[in-house]
Amino acid sequence: MLICKVLKPLVSTNRIADFQHKHLQVVLDGSTQKVAVDAVGAIPGDWVICVGSSAAREAAGSKSYPSDLTIVGIIDHWDPDAAKEMAAGNPTANPAKPSGGAG
Amino acid sequence: MLICKVLKPLVSTNRIADFQHKHLQVVLDGSTQKVAVDAVGAIPGDWVICVGSSAAREAAGSKSYPSDLTIVGIIDHWDPDAAKEMAAGNPTANPAKPSGGAG
Amino acid sequence: MLICKVLKPLVSTNRIADFQHKHLQVVLDGSTQKVAVDAVGAIPGDWVICVGSSAAREAAGSKSYPSDLTIVGIIDHWDPDAAKEMAAGNPTANPAKPSGGAG
Amino acid sequence: MLICKVLKPLVSTNRIADFQHKHLQVVLDGSTQKVAVDAVGAIPGDWVICVGSSAAREAAGSKSYPSDLTIVGIIDHWDPDAAKEMAAGNPTANPAKPSGGAG
Amino acid sequence: MLICKVLKPLVSTNRIADFQHKHLQVVLDGSTQKVAVDAVGAIPGDWVICVGSSAAREAAGSKSYPSDLTIVGIIDHWDPDAAKEMAAGNPTANPAKPSGGAG
Numbered sequence A, B, C, D, E: 001m002l003i004c005k006v007l008k009p010l011v012s013t014n015r016i017a018d019f020q021h022k023h024l025q026v027v028l029d030g031s032t033q034k035v036a037v038d039a040v041g042a043i044p045g046d047w048v049i050c051v052g053s054s055a056a057r058e059a060a061g062s063k064s065y066p067s068d069l070t071i072v073g074i075i076d077h078w079d080p081d082a083a084k085e086m087a088a089g090n091p092t093a094n095p096a097k098p099s100g101g102a103g
Helices: A055-059 A080-087 B055-059 B080-087 C055-059 C080-087 D055-059 D080-087 E055-059 E080-087
Strands: A002-009 A024-029 A032-038 A047-052 A069-074 B002-009 B024-029 B032-038 B047-052 B069-074 C002-009 C024-029 C032-038 C047-052 C069-074 D002-009 D024-029 D032-038 D047-052 D069-074 E002-009 E024-029 E032-038 E047-052 E069-074
Touching: A002 A032, A002 A069, A002 B080, A002 D032, A024 A047, A024 A069, A024 B080, A032 A047, A032 B002, A032 B080, A047 A055, A055 A069, A080 D002, A080 D024, A080 D032, B002 B032, B002 B069, B002 C080, B024 B047, B024 B069, B024 C080, B032 B047, B032 C002, B032 C080, B047 B055, B055 B069, C002 C032, C002 C069, C002 E080, C024 C047, C024 C069, C024 E080, C032 C047, C032 E002, C032 E080, C047 C055, C055 C069, D002 D032, D002 D069, D002 E032, D024 D047, D024 D069, D032 D047, D047 D055, D055 D069, D080 E002, D080 E024, D080 E032, E002 E032, E002 E069, E024 E047, E024 E069, E032 E047, E047 E055, E055 E069
Parallel strands: A032 A069, B032 B069, C032 C069, D032 D069, E032 E069
Antiparallel strands: A002 A024, A002 A047, A024 A032, A047 A069, B002 B024, B002 B047, B024 B032, B047 B069, C002 C024, C002 C047, C024 C032, C047 C069, D002 D024, D002 D047, D024 D032, D047 D069, E002 E024, E002 E047, E024 E032, E047 E069
């Protein structure tokens, strides 16, 4: 899943019927803007988890919903600067407190 | 979903039968040209929403239609320059007027 | 779908049985070489439309054919230089003659 | 599948019901951070195999689970520096001891 | 499908049960290392065809096998330097001997 920032709602009046009236959000994936179906009620500025591939359809509500990117969760706390430090391999950026394994 | 600009129709006389006579459009995804099946009747210059992955098939009309990129909506208003400003993190580029949440 | 150029046939004697004897072509996607199943009889030098994702399987002939990239059409006329001009936003490169909408 | 490094667990209280209570991990794919569903109980620092596409759903436990990236295995030994050497074409980086073919 | 070079087998003792005991190979896709399920018995140094997307599952042996990258064929002859020349548009690099169309 992708970690994206919600930028703003997107209005598309002329759309296929299968899209129904679900909310669409412009999200920022790195430096690329994409459109995601919003399944959680996110607002601009939220950091969210976006699921793609065929899973985006089920996440949007039904197997036949034609989405390839769906917002499935709002991240509680996300610090993009600390994240960049960790990605660069700086071990002191975040002590990574594991919460107990996946068992 | 991707935010693309419609460039021009594409003519392909020698194509597989499953493609039928649906309109194909050359669209610009960033700086890459791709081909999308047009499900909404877009015209060159339109900014559109393109859906990929397995959802592109259903969006094109049926589960067995062999598309991996389908135009599913025309964006009402899209300002590519303001979008670039927002992507760069400039908060004044667009005040991001949310239209009421996803409820 | 991708706009690719056919480079040459690919020979792979040791392949899984599900691949059968269908023709494989090396195609150029931008500057990356990929392998596509040929469903239309393209020849080296042709500019073609390649479909990916799960649609590539059906396009190759059956739902269980294990392709993720299938040549589904030969483009009648493609000028890669004019295409680059259009991608760069040069409006005079190609006047984009629409052929009547998607109705 | 991707070779990723586990960075830290991700907390998302407001998430779609289909996500259940499965553990989510922030993983590093090259220099990009992504979110994966953890099916093996990995801990920060582990090098893991992540599966994407539609296979991520089944790997997460059921065909209808909405994941597009699932941790499916922990790599026994992974030396990222030796890996870079091999990727650069240095034949002495790792003698590549094959373990007997796929039969 | 991707054209990859096999680097070495990958050992992952702690893996999900669905992965069974199939051989995993580290392959080089351009300059990125990925993991592929080996369905043909390739050895390090082989140039192979890797299939992704949902087709990787069927290629690995069954619809429910959780692979997103499967080695489906060994390329008989592959010259990476000539390939680079062709990708750069050098027509003399390889005369591209077509083997008779897709009929």
